[in-house]
Amino acid sequence: MASFSDWVEGARLRTLPAACAPVIVGSAAAYELDSFNWARAGLALVVALALQIGVNYSNDYSDGIRGTDANRQGPARLTGGGLASPRSVLAAALSCFTLAGIAGLALLWVSGQWVLAVAGVAAVIAAWFYTGGKNPYGYMGIGLSELLVFVFFGLLACVGTTWTQVQSAPWWLWLSASALGLMSVALLMANNIRDIPTDTVAGKRTVAVRLGEKASRAVFAACLLVSVPALMVLAWVAGATWTAWGYGVVCLVLVMRPLYPVLSGATGKSLIPALRDTGLYTLVWSALAALALVAS
Numbered sequence: 001m002a003s004f005s006d007w008v009e010g011a012r013l014r015t016l017p018a019a020c021a022p023v024i025v026g027s028a029a030a031y032e033l034d035s036f037n038w039a040r041a042g043l044a045l046v047v048a049l050a051l052q053i054g055v056n057y058s059n060d061y062s063d064g065i066r067g068t069d070a071n072r073q074g075p076a077r078l079t080g081g082g083l084a085s086p087r088s089v090l091a092a093a094l095s096c097f098t099l100a101g102i103a104g105l106a107l108l109w110v111s112g113q114w115v116l117a118v119a120g121v122a123a124v125i126a127a128w129f130y131t132g133g134k135n136p137y138g139y140m141g142i143g144l145s146e147l148l149v150f151v152f153f154g155l156l157a158c159v160g161t162t163w164t165q166v167q168s169a170p171w172w173l174w175l176s177a178s179a180l181g182l183m184s185v186a187l188l189m190a191n192n193i194r195d196i197p198t199d200t201v202a203g204k205r206t207v208a209v210r211l212g213e214k215a216s217r218a219v220f221a222a223c224l225l226v227s228v229p230a231l232m233v234l235a236w237v238a239g240a241t242w243t244a245w246g247y248g249v250v251c252l253v254l255v256m257r258p259l260y261p262v263l264s265g266a267t268g269k270s271l272i273p274a275l276r277d278t279g280l281y282t283l284v285w286s287a288l289a290a291l292a293l294v295a296s
Contacts, residue, residue, distance in 0.1 A: 002084035010078040010089070012056040014276045017283035018187050019052035020045065022154065022180050024283075026161025028290035029173045032238065035166030043107040044161040047100050047120075052153075054096030055127040059138075061089040062131035068202040075272075097124050111164040119160065123152045141205035146185045154181015172237045176289055179230035183282040186223035189216060190262060190278055194271040217262050224259060224278070227285050228252050235292040247288060254281055 002010075027041040057078075064079020065086050078084040104120045126148045130138040137144045158177035159169050192199070192208035193216050199209050208216040232248040240247070258277035261270060 002078055002088075006078060006083045007092070009075055010057060010060055010084075010092075011053045014272075014279050015052055015056060015187065016049060017279040018153065018180075018184050019048045019157075021183070021282045021286035022157035022177065023048050023161050024286040025176050025180060025289050025293075026158045026173075027165070028293040029158075029162045029176070030165035032293040033162070033166045033168050033170075035168075037165045040107060040111055040165050041161065043103050043110070044157075044164060046103040047107065048157055050096045050100035050103065051123060051127065054093050054100060054124075055130070057089055057093035057096060058128055059131045061086055061093055062136065063204075064089065066131075066202070068131075068199070068204050097127070100124070107164055113164050113167075116160055116163065119152075119156050123156065126152060138206065139204045141207050141210040143207055146188060146207060149184050149188050150178075150181035153184040154178060172234055175230055176234055179227045180282065180286070182223040182226050183278070183285065186220050186258075187275065187278045187282070189220040189223065190258075190271060190274050193217060193220065193262065194268060194275070197268075213267075217265075220262050221259055224255050224281070228255065231285060231289055231292070234289055238292045238295075240292050240295070247292060251285065251288065254284055257281065 023041065023045045026044070027036060030036045030041075060077045060079050064077055064081075068080070076083060078089045079086050101120070101124070104117075108114050108117055108120075129136055130145060130148075137148075155174070155177045158180050159173055162173055163169060189208060192206040193213060195204075195206070196208055196213060196216075199206055207219075211219065228248055228251045231251050232244045235244040235247045258274050258281050261274040266274065
């Protein structure tokens with residue numbers, strides 16, 4: 001029987017900072033637009049975290065029953081590692097999706113933005129069929145996984161958070177959301193670079209498998225480095241004209257930590273710190289972006 005720590009590991013805590021980041025920036029944007037609401041921001045955070053954990057358990061279940069995780073390089077998965085029954089992991093995934101749905105409905109009820117219900121349902125469907133179903137798109141390597149991560153964990157999460165508090169979405173909010181989406185893509189790419197050898201054997205044709213290590217590492221770096229000028233532009237728009245360069249320098253220094261192991265050729269378990277640091281960098285970036293908006 002899986003221990004509590006096994007379930008915590010299965011939730012993949014390294015990915016959660018990236019789930020929080022869009023809510024932080026979206027809420028700071030609402031503050032900048034004079035309409036910040038604590039309750040709605042809190043509900044948006046519950047939705048983001050529950051959806052992310054649900055995705056992680058869902059992937060654990062689907063990859064596990066296919067045998068994809070039989071020889072993985074990272075920490076043992078609940079299903080693939082035989083730590084928990086597939087049924088219990090599936091139940092955990094569905095429970096998280098249910099919690100995300102309940103919090104999402106509550107958020108839509110208090111905000112009146114029912115149009116976002118369509119996007120929420122689409123997000124859950126995309127989460128399940130990433131590795132679930134007969135023909136999961138996460139196994140195709142056609143870029144759909146990266147596109148949907150960009151849309152749902154970047155654009156929708158950030159702009160949607162703001163929209164439930166104030167019905168305004170200026171161009172600089174879309175810029176911030178795009179930077180966050182690319183950072184989430186970088187997190188996915190780092191994970192897939194680590195798993196290239198085992199995914200190749202298992203027949204999981206991710207974009208990283210198709211591109212190969214060299215090109216995949218370059219894509220990872222590009223996705224992260226876009227965040228540097230994006231933060232500078234956001235700071236400038238928020239009125240921090242003279243400190244925009246300072247934000248850029250701090251951001252450039254911080255991004256080196258997740259970049260180094262990936263660009264230096266680290267493989268297998270040596271890439272696990274890069275996953276952690278990519279998530280933490282995304283969280284710190286969101287805090288800096290929020291500071292630029294709130295302090296303006």
